[in-house]
Amino acid sequence: MSPFIEITNSSPFLQFITALLVGIIFGIALEQAGFSSSRKLAGMFYGYDATVIKVFFTAAITSMIGTQFLQYFGLLDMKQVYINHYYVYASIVGGVIMGAGFVMGGFCPGTGISALSIGKIDALFYLLGGAFGAFLFGEFYPKLDKLAMAGYKGPVKLSESMGINDGVFIFLVILIAIGMFWLAEKAEKRFARPDINTEY
Amino acid sequence: MRKQRKYMNPYLAGVLLGLALLSAIYFSGRGLGASGGIKYCVASVIGAFNHNAPGGTGYFAQYFEGGARPLQNWLVYEILGLLIGGFLSGLYSGRLKLRVEKPTHVSTTRRLLFAFLGGTFFVFGAQLARGCTSGAALSGMAVLSTAGFVTMLAIFGSAYAFAWFFRKNWI
Numbered sequence: 471m472s473p474f475i476e477i478t479n480s481s482p483f484l485q486f487i488t489a490l491l492v493g494i495i496f497g498i499a500l501e502q503a504g505f506s507s508s509r510k511l512a513g514m515f516y517g518y519d520a521t522v523i524k525v526f527f528t529a530a531i532t533s534m535i536g537t538q539f540l541q542y543f544g545l546l547d548m549k550q551v552y553i554n555h556y557y558v559y560a561s562i563v564g565g566v567i568m569g570a571g572f573v574m575g576g577f578c579p580g581t582g583i584s585a586l587s588i589g590k591i592d593a594l595f596y597l598l599g600g601a602f603g604a605f606l607f608g609e610f611y612p613k614l615d616k617l618a619m620a621g622y623k624g625p626v627k628l629s630e631s632m633g634i635n636d637g638v639f640i641f642l643v644i645l646i647a648i649g650m651f652w653l654a655e656k657a658e659k660r661f662a663r664p665d666i667n668t669e670y
Numbered sequence: 671m672r673k674q675r676k677y678m679n680p681y682l683a684g685v686l687l688g689l690a691l692l693s694a695i696y697f698s699g700r701g702l703g704a705s706g707g708i709k710y711c712v713a714s715v716i717g718a719f720n721h722n723a724p725g726g727t728g729y730f731a732q733y734f735e736g737g738a739r740p741l742q743n744w745l746v747y748e749i750l751g752l753l754i755g756g757f758l759s760g761l762y763s764g765r766l767k768l769r770v771e772k773p774t775h776v777s778t779t780r781r782l783l784f785a786f787l788g789g790t791f792f793v794f795g796a797q798l799a800r801g802c803t804s805g806a807a808l809s810g811m812a813v814l815s816t817a818g819f820v821t822m823l824a825i826f827g828s829a830y831a832f833a834w835f836f837r838k839n840w841i
Contacts, residue, residue, distance in 0.1 A: 486747040488697045493751020494758070495690040496702055501759035503683035508771055508785075510677075512840045515833040521680045526808065528684025529691060533701075533812035536692035545696075552700035554801065554810040554817040561806070561817050564799025565824020568792050572829045573836050575788015578803040579796065580704035582789065583749055587756025589768040592785040597708065599789025604705075604712040606790070607797035608729035618798055628816045636814060643811075651681075663841065 499529075500584040508576025508585065508592060515573055517661030520654035527647040534640045558621030575599070675763040691812055698744055701809020705796035707749035709733075713740040776839055784839055799824075 503525045504510045513519025540546035572578055575596045577585060582600065585593035607614070629639035677683070694702045713733040716723050717740065724734030733740040740746070760766045772781035796802035799821050801810065807825055810818020 482742070485698075485744060486742075489744045489747035490751040490754070492690060492694045492697060492702075493748035493753075494755035495686070495693065495751075496748070497752040497755020497757075498759045499683055499687035499690050499755075500752070501756040501765075502678040502763070503680060503687065504677035506756060506760065506765070509773065509840065515829050516837065516841050518841070521677075524680035525684040525687060526803075528681050529687035530808060530811045532685050532688025533691040533695070533808075534814065536688065537695060537812065540692075540696065548813070550699055551695055551813060553813050554806060554815040556815065556817040556820070557800070558820075560798050560800065561820045562824050564795045564797075564806075565821045566828040567795030568799065568802060568821075569795075569825045569828025569830075570832045571788045571791030571793075571795060572803075572825065573788075573832045574791060574839075575785045576840070577785075577788065578704070578792060578825075579708055579789075580702070580752065580802065580804045583704060583752050584756040585771075587753045588760030588765050591768060591770045592772065592781050595782045595785040596789035599786035600705070600708050600793035601712050601715075601789075602786075603790040603793035603795075604709045604797060605716070607794050608712075608716075611729040614798065623816070626816045627814045628819050629814050631816060639814060 496580070497584060497587060500581060501588060505581040506585040506588050506590065506593075508590075511578075511581055512573065512576045513663075516663075517657045518663040520658050523650055523654050527650060531640075531644055531647055534643065538637065538640065553625035553627060556623040556626050557619065558623065560618050560620070563617065571603075674765060677763075687808075688812075691809060694748070694809070695812065701805065701812055702748065703745045703801065703805035703809070704749060704752070705793050705802035706805055707743075707745040707752075708793055709797065710740040710743050710746050773840060780839070784836070 500506065504521055505525070510519050511522055514522035537546060537548065541548055568578070575582070577593060577596050579600055582593045582596040586597060629636045632639065691702050694700070710733065713730045716730050717734060723730050725731060757766070770778050770781055772778065792802065796806070799806050801807070801821070803825060807818055807822035811822060812818070
């Protein structure tokens with residue numbers, strides 16, 4: 471019912487080939503979206519380029535609807551799929567640190583790798599910094615483990631916490647996304663910076 | 671030089687990204703990831719330089735447990751694919767070029783310094799939040815997890831809050 475279980479149990483080789491292929495599609499999507507450009511990504515936070523929100527939310531909606539369809543056709547058992555565990559403080563504090571890093575460096579890790587793949591040297595520095603960040607976290611972990619573990623709620627779903635059915639929840643997310651797309655299109659017109667916002 | 675192609679329509683690119691994420695869920699049982707792949711590479715480098723790390727008491731010892739090799743991991747192969755896919759896309763669209771991308775008023779040293787710092791912050795935060803924009807926010811939202819939505823709001827909210835302080839690097 472869920473192909474990944476067969477893949478995991480069959481051979482590591484098959485598993486890694488699948489990972490590589492999924493990664494290639496991931497890489498093509500990010501680069502074609504223009505996420506290999508830090509100035510395009512940073513535009514999100516200064517209003518002149520809202521590609522980030524458009525791509526991000528379209529991807530989120532596509533995958534949400536996709537998992538619903540796969541379940542409906544009996545092709546995927548969501549009980550076997552990993553649901554992110556919710557650690558209240560770690561999610562919030564970690565997210566705030568990531569946001570600061572985003573606006574400093576102009577990338578997130580995935581888009582940094584995307585930019586490196588087409589030869590951006592600043593992305594190489596970003597990823598070296600990223601490796602240093604992972605190293606630092608390991609070094610400081612004894613002081614951070616309390617924060618990392620605090621407020622553990624388990625693999626909770628927002629739809630369940632809100633007491634609504636997954637389909638209704640996804641419909642609400644789509645409505646919110648459409649509102650944000652409308653705002654994004656308006657913002658790009660209002661804060662347009664033709665001097666910055668060309669093809670890089 | 672060959673003429674550059676335009677970027678893909680963002681909504682279409684979003685559908686493609688969503689399908690990549692969906693295929694990751696379908697084939698691996700969990701979503702995409704990027705910072706995790708970086709972490710496994712770091713663990714591997716630490717293991718190569720410090721032979722006490724595997725089996726030791728340090729944070730990275732967990733990635734060597736039971737004789738595991740950090741580079742033999744789904745996420746590592748996935749980010750290798752991410753590099754290949756990006757390269758192919760850049761080749762197709764005529765965007766392959768070694769360069770530092772920055773606004774003209776920003777010096778190269780300043781851009782590289784802030785790029786390094788940004789990476790340090792981002793991946794540090796991602797270790798705490800157990801995933802980055804891909805692994806925690808986007809993949810988390812795909813499976814409707816509360817953690818995914820909270821992390822997404824924290825990342826974007828914080829980036830807007832700090833944008834003013836770093837505006838001279840961008841506009």
